[in-house]
Structure formats: C-alpha cells, structure tokens
Amino acid sequence: MANLAFSDPEFQRIADLMYQAVGLSYNASKKSLIHSRLAPRIQKLGLGSFADYILILEDESEAAEFQMAVDLLTTNETYFFREPKHYDLLQQELPNSAGKAALSVWSAASSFGDEAYSTAMLLSDLQIAGRIGPDWSILATDISHRVLLSAKEAVYPQDRLRAVSPERLRRYCLRGEGDSEGQVLLQDKIRQRVQFGQLNLCKDFGGLGPFDVIFLRNVLIYFDPATKVDVVDRVLALLKPGGLFFLGTAEGRVPCKTPLQTVIPGAFRKAV
Numbered sequence: 001m002a003n004l005a006f007s008d009p010e011f012q013r014i015a016d017l018m019y020q021a022v023g024l025s026y027n028a029s030k031k032s033l034i035h036s037r038l039a040p041r042i043q044k045l046g047l048g049s050f051a052d053y054i055l056i057l058e059d060e061s062e063a064a065e066f067q068m069a070v071d072l073l074t075t076n077e078t079y080f081f082r083e084p085k086h087y088d089l090l091q092q093e094l095p096n097s098a099g100k101a102a103l104s105v106w107s108a109a110s111s112f113g114d115e116a117y118s119t120a121m122l123l124s125d126l127q128i129a130g131r132i133g134p135d136w137s138i139l140a141t142d143i144s145h146r147v148l149l150s151a152k153e154a155v156y157p158q159d160r161l162r163a164v165s166p167e168r169l170r171r172y173c174l175r176g177e178g179d180s181e182g183q184v185l186l187q188d189k190i191r192q193r194v195q196f197g198q199l200n201l202c203k204d205f206g207g208l209g210p211f212d213v214i215f216l217r218n219v220l221i222y223f224d225p226a227t228k229v230d231v232v233d234r235v236l237a238l239l240k241p242g243g244l245f246f247l248g249t250a251e252g253r254v255p256c257k258t259p260l261q262t263v264i265p266g267a268f269r270k271a272v
C-alpha cells in the first residue's frame, strides 16, 4: 500500500475535511504523513484508492469511519508524570491555593488518561497527607473515542508508568501476572476519581467548569495559529482566576488574549 496513489487535490480534500470538522491543520509538508497513516486503512477496507476513501469521509452517515480517520491522523503519545516539574508545581501550589476547599481539574486532551491518572495519584497523596480536602475530581476529555475506551479500562504497559514512584506503584497499581505480565491495572480508588468524556476542543464546550487546574498539553500542535488562540481563550474562560494552566513545555509561548503570568516553562497562572 506504500505505493497507493495520492494526488495533491486528494491531499487537499482530506486536509480541508479534517480542518472543517475537527480543526486539525495540515500543510503540504504533511502529505506523506497522511498517506502513511491512511493507506493501510484504505487497504483494510478493501478500497482501491484515496478517492474512494474520500467519498466515505464526505458521507455524513459514515461518522464512525470519520472518527477512525481522526484517530489515525492524531498522535496519542503520552505517559505518566510526563513533565515532572508540572506535577511538582501542583504539589507545592494546590495546598496553598485550595486549602481544604473542593478542587476540580480538567485534562483537556487526555489521550489514554495518563495525565489525568497521574494527577489523581498526586491529589490522593496530598489528601492522605491532610494537605487538601477530600472533595476533588478530575475530568478527562479527548476527541478520540478509541483512546477514551482504553483510558476507562485503566490497563497500561508497565513502561508507561516508568516515572511513577515505587510508593505510588504500591499504593495505586496492581501488577499483572501470567497472561497479564508486563501490564499494570490502576486501582479503583484512582479510577473512580476520573471521569472521561468525548470533547472536540474546536467545537463549543460551554457548560463545563470552572476548574482550578487545566492541562492542555501537546494538543495545540494540530491547530493553525488562529484556531490555537481561539481554543486557548475558550479553555481559559473555564479556569478560575488564579488557577493553573499547563501547556507542553516544548510548545512555546501561549497564544491567547487572556492575561496570564508564567510560573515555570509551560505553566501559567490566570490573572486574578
């Protein structure tokens, strides 16, 4: 399938469909990426060409296949306690800012849930230490149905938990045995704290929040500059004044109109 023909107009049509529906932005340099991600799917469906696949993507009754294409085109790379300094900051700041009041956190492009569950482990530890109250919750959303199904199961290859401390592994995880050797299941006390839901950041998502902490890490790369600003400002509208906002540290300056103060690379506080 590596040699399945893919014309420039076909590339442009797929790029337009993804932009209109999901905000994903692809310039010409991404043509071979789109080809490599979708060609195996076209083969699996027994179709002969990208043109045939485009007809399916254009057909509104084929929403499940559209979702599949989105899944294939986005990257879901994530792992537990990615960017540890962000979690160190939460550990320092939350007891000061929230005290024993209720706390709510949003992982806004959660992928397989690693970010949300890492935060749940940290908040649970803070609660055990008496540094925050018991009333805390985490919402985790993503556009991809596939990653959300997997996140709810909360079973991970051991390697994804490489940055989890031995104490936390003991306290919150169960190691698989036999056929499940090499896999880790998160305990109910952590799973129960995280609610998962499907949400497209490029569509209206009013009615959520307000949140004390929002993670929007490693998702803006999919969007063009105007969409980035729009998404970030709409997300920040749901963050409480003084709340903490996280982007991936490699993502650079926050593109937004909402006043923010930089705390450490990739971590910002919303103006009070």
Ligand SMILES: C[S@@+](CC[C@H](N)C(=O)[O-])C[C@H]1O[C@@H](n2cnc3c(N)ncnc32)[C@H](O)[C@@H]1O
Pocket: 022, 023, 024, 074, 075, 076, 077, 078, 079, 082, 108, 109, 110, 111, 112, 115, 141, 142, 143, 144, 147, 199, 200, 201, 202, 215, 216, 217, 218, 219, 222, 248
């Ligand atoms: C690289 S993962 C980031 C995971 C996690 N935040 C982290 O930093 O480890 C990016 C996620 O963004 C999701 N995504 C892409 N476009 C999206 C959109 N328009 N709305 C919501 N999620 C989206 C993808 O499905 C993917 O799971």
